[in-house]
Amino acid sequence: xxxxxxxxxxxxxxxxxxxxxxxxxxxxxxxxxxxxxxxxxxxxxxxxxxxxxxxxxxxxxxxxxxxxxxxxxxxxxxxxxxxxxxxxxxxxxxxxxxxxxxxxxxxxxxxxxxxxxxxxxxxxxxxxxxxxxxxxxxxxxxxxxxxxxxxxxxxxxxxxxxxxxxxxxxxxxxxxxxxxxxxxxxxxxxxxxxxxxxxxxxxxxxxxxxxxxxxxxxxxxxxxxxxxxxxxxxxxxxxxxxxxxxxxxxxxxxxxxxxxxxxxxxxxxxxxxxxxxxxxxxxxxxxxxxxxxxxxxxxxxxxxxxxxxxxxxxxxxxxxxxxxxxxxxxxxxx
Amino acid sequence: xxxxxxxxxxxxxxxxxxxxxxxxxxxxxxxxxxxxxxxxxxxxxxxxxxxxxxxxxxxxxxxxxxxxxxxxxxxxxxxxxxxxxxxxxxxxxxxxxxxxxxxxxxxxxxxxxxxxxxxxxxxxxxxxxxxxxxxxxxxxxxxxxxxxxxxxxxxxxxxxxxxxxxxxxxxxxxxxxxxxxxxxxxxxxxxxxxxxxxxxxxxxxxxxxxxxxxxxxxxxxxxxxxxxxxxxxxxxxxxxxxxxxxxxxxxxxxxxxxxxxxxxxxxxxxxxxxxxxxxxxxxxxxxxxxxxxxxxxxxxxxxxxxx
Numbered sequence: 001x002x003x004x005x006x007x008x009x010x011x012x013x014x015x016x017x018x019x020x021x022x023x024x025x026x027x028x029x030x031x032x033x034x035x036x037x038x039x040x041x042x043x044x045x046x047x048x049x050x051x052x053x054x055x056x057x058x059x060x061x062x063x064x065x066x067x068x069x070x071x072x073x074x075x076x077x078x079x080x081x082x083x084x085x086x087x088x089x090x091x092x093x094x095x096x097x098x099x100x101x102x103x104x105x106x107x108x109x110x111x112x113x114x115x116x117x118x119x120x121x122x123x124x125x126x127x128x129x130x131x132x133x134x135x136x137x138x139x140x141x142x143x144x145x146x147x148x149x150x151x152x153x154x155x156x157x158x159x160x161x162x163x164x165x166x167x168x169x170x171x172x173x174x175x176x177x178x179x180x181x182x183x184x185x186x187x188x189x190x191x192x193x194x195x196x197x198x199x200x201x202x203x204x205x206x207x208x209x210x211x212x213x214x215x216x217x218x219x220x221x222x223x224x225x226x227x228x229x230x231x232x233x234x235x236x237x238x239x240x241x242x243x244x245x246x247x248x249x250x251x252x253x254x255x256x257x258x259x260x261x262x263x264x265x266x267x268x269x270x271x272x273x274x275x276x277x278x279x280x281x282x283x284x285x286x287x288x289x290x291x292x293x294x295x296x297x298x299x300x301x302x303x304x305x306x307x308x309x310x311x312x313x314x315x316x317x318x319x320x321x322x323x324x325x326x327x328x329x330x331x332x333x334x
Numbered sequence: 335x336x337x338x339x340x341x342x343x344x345x346x347x348x349x350x351x352x353x354x355x356x357x358x359x360x361x362x363x364x365x366x367x368x369x370x371x372x373x374x375x376x377x378x379x380x381x382x383x384x385x386x387x388x389x390x391x392x393x394x395x396x397x398x399x400x401x402x403x404x405x406x407x408x409x410x411x412x413x414x415x416x417x418x419x420x421x422x423x424x425x426x427x428x429x430x431x432x433x434x435x436x437x438x439x440x441x442x443x444x445x446x447x448x449x450x451x452x453x454x455x456x457x458x459x460x461x462x463x464x465x466x467x468x469x470x471x472x473x474x475x476x477x478x479x480x481x482x483x484x485x486x487x488x489x490x491x492x493x494x495x496x497x498x499x500x501x502x503x504x505x506x507x508x509x510x511x512x513x514x515x516x517x518x519x520x521x522x523x524x525x526x527x528x529x530x531x532x533x534x535x536x537x538x539x540x541x542x543x544x545x546x547x548x549x550x551x552x553x554x555x556x557x558x559x560x561x562x563x564x565x566x567x568x569x570x571x572x573x574x575x576x577x578x579x580x581x582x583x584x585x586x587x588x589x590x591x592x593x594x595x596x597x598x599x600x601x602x603x604x605x606x607x608x609x610x611x612x613x614x615x616x617x618x619x620x621x622x623x624x625x626x627x628x629x630x631x632x633x634x635x636x637x638x639x640x641x
Contacts, residue, residue: 037448167604194595197608201560202450202551203351207344208595214340215599226450226555233452233551252452 028052028273029084030062031075033092040247041265045090045113048269056277069093076101080108086276088269090114098124109283111272113265122284127268129289131170132177133323134261134296136330138221138243139181140319141259141298143189144312145241146218151307153239154218158189161212163231165199165224173333174223174245174261180330184319192217196227205230213238219258221245232257241307250303258307260299267294292324339475341592346480347550348588349581350487351376351542351559355566356580357494358404358538363575364498365531366511370426371411372539373563374433379404379543381437384456384554385444393457397483397544404540405533407433412529430563438556450555458552459483459544481549483541488581490538495577507531539563565615572619583618590614 030049032042046062053060061082065071072094079087080101086109091098095112099119102110106123116126142160145151162178164171175193182189192215194208205227209220213234219241222228228245229252235242236253244250244260251257268289275281289295297320300313308316322328355372362369379400386399411429414420438448445451462482468474498504506527510517514524542562547554565587573579594610 035448037442037446039447039449192599194598195604195608196595197604198560200555200557202553202555202558203348203546204560204591206551207348207592210344211337211340211592211595214337226558229450229452229553229555230551233553 026056026058026085027083028058028060029079029082029087030060030269031065031079031087031089031091032062033065033067033072033090033094035064035066036062041263042090044247044263045088045265045269048266048273049088051266051270052273056273067093073097080105085109086111086273088113088272091117109276109281111269113268114263116286118284125272125281125283126286127272127289127295128286129263129268129295130291130330130332131173131263131296132180132332133290133330134263134298135174135177135221135223136181136184136323137291137298137316137320138259138261139178139183139191140185141181141308141316142178142219142221142243143182143185144308144315145258146189147186148312151218151241153241155216157216157218158186159216159218160189160191161209161215161217161220162191162193163205163208163212163220163222163224163228164193164195165227166197167195169333171195171223174221176333177330178221184328196224199225199227201227202230202233206234209234209242210238213240219243221261244299248299248301250299250301254303255306257303259304262297262299264289264295264297290323290330291320292326337596339472341589341596342476343480344592345585345589346484348591349584350484350545350588351550351562352566352569352587353491353581353584354487354542354545355539355563356569356584357491357577358535358542359566359570360494360498360575360577360580361507361531361534361538363570364504364508364511365528366514367415367528367532368422368426369411369532369535370423370567371407371429371563372535372542372566373559373561374426374430375404375407375536375539376543376546376559376563377433377437377557378407379540380547380558381440381543381554382406382540383544384451384547385440387457387548388453388455391455391457393459393548396457396548397459397541400544400548401537401540404536404538404543406536407540408533408536411536412532416525416528416532434557437554441554441556448556450553452553456548456552459549481545483545483549487541487545491577491581498575498577503527503530539566542566568615572615572622583615586614586618587611 034042036042036046049060063075065075088111090113095117098117102119102124103121106121110124112124112126116128117124146158146160160182162175179191182191192212196204196208198204205224209231212220220231221243222231223245232242232253235256241256241258244257246263249257249260291297355376359369359372382403383396383400387393387396414425415422442448459481461479464478468478506522510524510527517524569580569583573583590611594607597607598604
């Protein structure tokens with residue numbers, strides 16, 4: 001008899017749970033292929049999720065895959081079993097799994113961040129950052145620096161540099177935008193690039209940067225993740241300049257990191273969620289986040305003011321506004 | 335500073351971690367221990383060095399911590415490979431995986447960051463400006479102003495050559511490598527010799543790690559050894575463990591590493607220039623083996639003539 005009783009209690013608890021689940025407010029899951037704590041891309045997304053949790057009284061969960069391919073399917077499965085209504089996902093490396101799950105669960109909202117993924121039923125919404133626009137602004141800043149001979153350490157040669165992690169379409173899009181920005185200021189500027197061939201080796205980043213500085217570059221745009229930390233260090237040692245990427249790295253080498261080209265993943269996530277709440281959201285669209293939408297842009301703070309003059313910063317701001325208004329069109333990398 | 339000078343400077347700098355790790359591996363090479371753990375020892379050394387330097391505020395403590403880190407990894411290797419007689423290859427793989435996992439984990443636990451840890455509180459090894467040479471225009475730029483550990487590394491290469499070929503320990507080490515049961519039969523504990531060889535390899539690889547994180551750059555990044563331990567292993571096999579040969583190969587490798595970058599701003603595609611150091615290694619291996627083969631052939635001919 002006791003046995004049946006406990007079974008009964010369990011059933012009641014189970015029922016109560018399911019009822020409370022269906023009655024609960026919306027559930028938002030955030031799936032990332034990497035891990036939180038990068039002080040950059042993924043953390044920025046998490047800030048958006050936290051903001052949603054705070055302002056909309058929804059339950060949120062974050063599932064980290066830690067770059068472990070075996071966890072990719074598990075992460076999607078557990079988000080679905082957790083009854084998530086909205087799933088924000090950074091799906092590098094498991095786009096096909098995402099397509100499968102989106103086709104299996106057409107009622108759920110899947111929002112893919114940073115790349116464009118389309119499934120058969122076209123239910124996935126993609127948030128695509130316009131890297132070229134952010135990099136264009138980095139190019140503008142670099143051109144201003146190399147042309148300003150009053151800045152300490154700047155030489156006469158009009159050379160600017162970039163260090164990429166590896167040759168891939170995203171990095172080449174950055175370089176493409178960077179060149180356009182520099183040429184917008186001064187057509188004579190020469191851009192030298194080195195692909196370090198690795199994302200985790202600051203030693204190689206420093207080696208590459210030293211080489212570019214020795215060839216006359218005054219400023220280097222690092223687009224190489226951890227390898228890029230070596231670039232910033234080289235800037236300080238050579239008494240030259242650098243531009244950070246993804247997160248605000250201006251404080252890493254004060255006086256040498258002029259600005260950083262940001263990707264505001266959090267703002268994009270928050271914006272998409274707002275549109276879901278107010279009903280303007282449509283499934284299956286590709287949402288472009290450029291300067292206008294606040295998806296990309298430069299980090300201009302006190303460290304920038306320590307290096308550049310008020311006029312120079314105003315000029316950078318003006319050009320950024322022109323891009324936002326659509327008066328300057330930044331060509332996309334195909 | 336022009337590109338040529340920078341290329342030569344980066345040659346010296348890039349050579350040091352490979353040189354130190356391969357000098358360490360030379361000891362185990364002569365003891366006939368298949369040691370592939372230099373990669374992990376480098377990484378642990380690099381992490382421990384940053385840890386020591388950050389918390390003590392002294393580069394000397396950082397250096398000692400880095401070397402101790404390498405030795406600690408070596409003790410684990412010794413315990414398993416020498417005393418518990420596990421497979422050396424498997425132990426090496428385990429140690430390399432452990433090094434990557436442990437340093438990544440500790441980075442997060444101790445410094446609460448992922449990826450890379452930079453701080454102005456990490457005190458770097460001082461540079462050495464050679465008194466008179468420093469003032470000579472080009473030569474000063476080429477030879478002076480490197481982290482002092484760089485000069486010591488080149489000195490260590492010569493000392494290791496001497497240690498292995500001119501001392502009693504070196505003789506016993508090589509004898510152990512040839513046939514350890516014979517060494518045991520004359521009353522020398524070959525296990526002890528092997529352990530010493532592994533500990534020396536750990537200490538030198540740890541020192542290589544110190545150079546990575548406190549001299550070349552001043553930070554720790556996850557997986558920052560980035561294959562240098564494996565290159566060291568290749569270099570040892572290539573030169574059959576001759577320390578002076580290692581020095582030469584490490585420099586060659588360092589040079590082609592920098593050259594690969596420099597060639598990217600020419601018409602050569604970057605995918606190809608990234609292969610340059612490895613192609614150079616293969617080419618060196620080819621010529622080295624060919625030369626060796628001819629030498630053996632000559633010796634054989636000499637012998638047949640003698641008959």
